[in-house]
Amino acid sequence: MIRLPIAAARSFALTGLLAASSAALSPPAIAATAGGVTDDIGVIRIPKGAPITIGGYWVISGPDTALGTDSMRGAKVAFADQKNMVAGHPINFVVEDDGCNAEGGQTAATKLAANPSIVLVLGPACSSAATPAAPILWKAGITDIGTASSAPSLTAPDRKPDYDGFLRTIPSDLGQGKADASWLYTKLGAKSVVPLHDGSPYAQQLAAVMAKNFAELGGKVLPTEAVAPTDVDMHPVLTRIATEKPDAIYMPVFVAAAAQLLRQSKEIPGLEKTTLVGGGSLMAPEFISAVGPSIVGFRICYPDVSPDAMGKAYPQMVAEYTKMFGEAPISGYHGNAYDAAVIAIKAIEKVAKTGPDGATYIGRKALRDAAFASAFDGVSGPIKCGEHGDCATFKPAVYEFVSSDPSTFKIGTNPKAIFP
Amino acid sequence: MSEAVLAVRSQSRLRRFLLRLTFVDVALWGLRALVLVVVIGGTIGTLIKSRYGVTQWLDFVLFGLTIGSIYAQVALGYTMVYGVLRLINFAHGDIMMTGAFAGYFVANGFDRSGFLAANPVFAILITMAVSVVVSTSIALIVERIAYRPFRHVRGFAPLISAIGASFFLEQTFRGLFGSSVKSYPDLHWHQAQLNLFGYMVPKIDLLVIGCAVVSMSILYGIVNHTKMGTAIRAVSEDKEAAALMGIDVNKVVIFTFTLGGAMAGIAGVLYAFVFKQVYFFMGFTPGVKAFGAAVLGGIGNVPGAMVGGIFLGLFESVGPSLFFDGFGIAAPYQLRDLIAFTLLIMVLIFRPNGLFGERLVKERA
Incomplete structure (x- = not known):
């Protein structure tokens, strides 16, 4: 009898890995006292002179690499601004790759949670990774500051207690979805739209928020379609959409699938007058490489990251970024990651206590509360964290690609801002 | 014979049938009935809804034939290697990927220099030739390093080696070459369409289907009408007997990998023409699908792999809309793989050796 050994082998291997990693989860943290510090969920001791370890997890491989790498670099710039020191200790920055998917997020979080020296974690860029990862980290008493994971559910008022340790410096997509619906209806003039997602929390929730707001504005929301992030043949789904003759397709999906949709849409009869609009996951030079010439004229809805909309220190931060990495920012969330790192540094310095033995002691719950109490003028704009973890202020924008040459990628130039 | 006796005999047969009936039998009949209900009910519902016109159905069929042609070409590599070595060459999808990458670099260079736009036919032929050379060379290297040492080893070692070669x-x-997706050159003639009895057909789809048909015909001719093809079939039937008859089995294996690698190279370029992207992981999914196609057609059987590939492509393309739209299921295209592999399971339930496999078994007997 013939079976499918490779699919089975890979599936079993993945299942085994996830099972093993779940089993390795740290036990729920409990109240502790050490070095004169008492905390409800545990105290971290950092010996004198030893580094303070801050974790990070982003997508740093695959088609969406730019999204995560840009955030990671933003955090590194923030640490460099502090001379890589916090509370008198050098910073040890440990980064894991989450692959921008749930399995990767679970694996990365499990590895970080298993490291007892991790004080706090930054990231991720993808909501798909944050959704399983944040509870794992919080179970180990680790506060997690998201940098580009914008799915509304992560900071919703009714979120589960598992997410109590998660906050973020990227605005929730509740604002993005509403702004996108408004732009599509009033500026683009679309009266009917097909929301299309890839099953990820980010895309699914953003498409739903946009659809709700579009309908409230009086637009016609046609049946929602879905593709898989790894799909390559989009002809059937596009042919199905073409039967509806929509004015617009709203597709906040990731690079690989979006590139296929965009290229193949040109070949489908019935979509000649339909405008395709993407989301923030596509703000990357890799997207230009993946699409080729069909990218010219394509628009994406995104937070306004023009220097005018960002904080006063943003231009200085970009200059440091460019000097440090030898190129201009490769995506748009470096400022948010910078601010996340600043929250981490400020919170650690606020709660760190020196014990009688000269070591530094940090209460985990106190650190979480200090992070949630953050309020300052960040490089991405004003930062003020709410009780459910939303720290950023949203300003909408729409960008349009004007060249298919990946080397011309620069936010504001290619793609250029066409709104506001 | 009295009616009473007939009734008793009938009851006796029914009792024997019920006694022999197992839970698995009931489950399998239930599955068949369920699939039948979904197929018939969904089709009727979809046709009543009339969402799609003739043009859309023809488009679905054309997409299915196009992707099916590529599956068929890749499936040939699986089925031929299985035929001679009884080995599932899981690296075959990745060998297709290597050909696509080689083609990408050539096509990209031609595009930048303007050669691709000026001499499209010549440029495509050179692109394909380079792709074939690269994928064939890698197929032979994989055979030499990863498979030959395990040729006489029983157990799972060859299988694990194949998976390792894939990774x-x-x-x-x-x-x-990095983990990002790379874009294949997109020329104006890629968008060109041909008016075929009033129906606009993308020329690129015709090119892909045509190339696949020609290459598969050549392969079929080689396997069935040449001395080496006869040797391949002989080794497939009985390796030891073939060796005793003076056939150089080693040479046959190498020739088989050469043919499979060449088909993978052509398939890689055609795949990139249609989907216009190359990516290091691009061989995995079509590889699994093509393996499914080979099993569907009857693994080890060359025409079976061809028919299996086309069949799978058509079901994937037409199936979601035809079977699920009628039930009002949202985003039916997401159930494409469910349809493809349900089809595979159903065929294997009814014909455990695949569509063409049984004929091969009978011929051998």
Whole structure:
């Protein structure tokens, strides 16, 4: 009898890995006292002179690499601004790759949670990774500051207690979805739209928020379609959409699938007058490489990251970024990651206590509360964290690609801002 | 014979049937009935809804034939290697990927220099030739390093080696050329359409289907009408007997990998023409689908792999809309793989050796 050994082998291997990693989860943290510090969920001791370890997890491989790498670099710039020191200790920055998917997020979080020296974690860029990862980290008493994971559910008022340790410096997509619906209806003039997602929390929730707001504005929301992030043949789904003759397709999906949709849409009869609009996951030079010439004229809805909309220190931060990495920012969330790192540094310095033995002691719950109490003028704009973890202020924008040459990628130039 | 006796006999037969009936039998009949209900009910519902016109159905069929042609070409590599070595060459999808990458670099260079736009036919032929050379060379290297040492080993070692070769190729190309998706050149003639009895057909789809048909015909001719083809079939039937008859089995295996690698190279370029992207992991999914196609057609059987590939492509393309739209299921296209592999399971339930496999078994007997 013939079976499918490779699919089975890979599936079993993945299942085994996830099972093993779940089993390795740290036990729920409990109240502790050490070095004169008492905390409800545990105290971290950092010996004198030893580094303070801050974790990070982003997508740093695959088609969406730019999204995560840009955030990671933003955090590194923030640490460099502090001379890589916090509370008198050098910073040890440990980064894991989450692959921008749930399995990767679970694996990365499990590895970080298993490291007892991790004080706090930054990231991720993808909501798909944050959704399983944040509870794992919080179970180990680790506060997690998201940098580009914008799915509304992560900071919703009714979120589960598992997410109590998660906050973020990227605005929730509740604002993005509403702004996108408004732009599509009033500026683009679309009266009917097909929301299309890839099953990820980010895309699914953003498409739903946009659809709700579009309908409230009086637009016609046609049946929602879905593709898989790894799909390559989009002809059937596009042919199905073409039967509806929509004015617009709203597709906040990731690079690989979006590139296929965009290229193949040109070949489908019935979509000649339909405008395709993407989301923030596509703000990357890799997207230009993946699409080729069909990218010219394509628009994406995104937070306004023009220097005018960002904080006063943003231009200085970009200059440091460019000097440090030898190129201009490769995506748009470096400022948010910078601010996340600043929250981490400020919170650690606020709660760190020196014990009688000269070591530094940090209460985990106190650190979480200090992070949630953050309020300052960040490089991405004003930062003020709410009780459910939303720290950023949203300003909408729409960008349009004007060249298919990946080397011309620069936010504001290619793609250029066409709104506001 | 009295009616009473007939009734008793009938009851006796029914009792024997019920006694022999197992839970698995009931479950399998239930599955068949369920699939039948979904297929018939969904089709009727979809046709009543009339969402799609003739043009859309023809489009679905054309997309299915196009992707099916590529599956068929890749499936040939699986089925031929299985035929001669009884080995499932899981690196075959990745060998297709290596050909696509080689083609990408050539096509990209031609595009930048303007050669691709000025001499499209010549440029495509050179692109394909380079792709074939690269994929064939890698297929032969994989055979020499990863498979030959295990040729006489029983158990799972060859299978594990094949999976390892697959990962090795993927990660090597990732390391060499990066993990980002690369865009194949997109020329104006890619968008060109041909008016066929009033129906506009993309020329690129016709090119892909045509190339696949020609290459598969050549392969079929080689396997069935040449001395080496006869040797391949002989080794497939009985390796030891073939060796005793003076056939150089080693040479046959190498020739089989050459043919499979060449088909993978052509398939890689055609795949990139249609989907216009190359990516280090791009061989995995079509590889699994093509393996499914080979099993569907009857693994080890060359015409079976061709028919299996086309069949799978058509079901994937037409199935979601035809079977699920009628039930009002949202985003039916997401159930494409469910349809493809349900089809595979159903065929294997009814014909455990695949569509063409049984004929081969009978011929051997």
